[in-house]
Amino acid sequence: MSYLPAFGFILFFQRSQTVEHGRLQHGSFQMSLRHIALFWLLALFLAVPAKAQDLSPERRADIEQLLRMTGAVSIGKQMGATMATQMTQLLKKVRPDIPDEVLQALPEEVMGAIDENIGSLINEMVQLHAKHFNEAEIKGLIAFYSTDLGKKVVSGMPGLVYESTQAGQRWGESIGPIVERRIKARFKRQGVVI
Numbered sequence: 338m339s340y341l342p343a344f345g346f347i348l349f350f351q352r353s354q355t356v357e358h359g360r361l362q363h364g365s366f367q368m369s370l371r372h373i374a375l376f377w378l379l380a381l382f383l384a385v386p387a388k389a390q391d392l393s394p395e396r397r398a399d400i401e402q403l404l405r406m407t408g409a410v411s412i413g414k415q416m417g418a419t420m421a422t423q424m425t426q427l428l429k430k431v432r433p434d435i436p437d438e439v440l441q442a443l444p445e446e447v448m449g450a451i452d453e454n455i456g457s458l459i460n461e462m463v464q465l466h467a468k469h470f471n472e473a474e475i476k477g478l479i480a481f482y483s484t485d486l487g488k489k490v491v492s493g494m495p496g497l498v499y500e501s502t503q504a505g506q507r508w509g510e511s512i513g514p515i516v517e518r519r520i521k522a523r524f525k526r527q528g529v530v531i
Contacts, residue, residue: 421447
């Protein structure tokens with residue numbers, strides 16, 4: 338999962354920001370609540386649409402079974418819960434005047450929107466799996482995830498992803514100052530001071 342260190346790097350920048358005049362700041366970097374929400378919504382729902390394929394009911398059912406077996410849909414819901422938590426924390430910093438009982442509605446609304454629209458995500462995921470795996474490969478994956486090893490992969494993946502994200506975050510925090518120094522030095526050599 339090579340995207341995890343990069344995701345940790347993003348989390349580092351989110352964590353190291355300060356709030357000033359209702360906007361998050363990190364040096365000259367600014368991000369509003371709307372940008373954070375947009376980032377998470379895009380991360381959650383943006384997928385390059387696969388060309389819609391006419392799938393037989395059996396093939397669609399096989400892919401949906403694979404998605405259930407791997408917990409793919411629940412990952413989207415977990416990301417939504419994370420987004421709701423981060424949005425709530427951000428709102429508390431940016432708008433401390435908003436009562437806690439009002440903020441408590443945010444996760445419910447985020448998850449409500451996800452639940453109401455999860456069918457479109459499932460359809461996209463079915464189409465993507467159909468695009469990248471033929472019928473025999475889908476059946477092979479179902480067979481694999483039916484084995485003890487396949488079940489272990491599924492049950493161990495959340496912990497692995499969490500620990501990998503933490504490792505990526507630590508890596509991002511350690512490399513952040515190096516990246517900043519290099520960018521400043523490069524810009525300075527080109528006559529730009531940041």
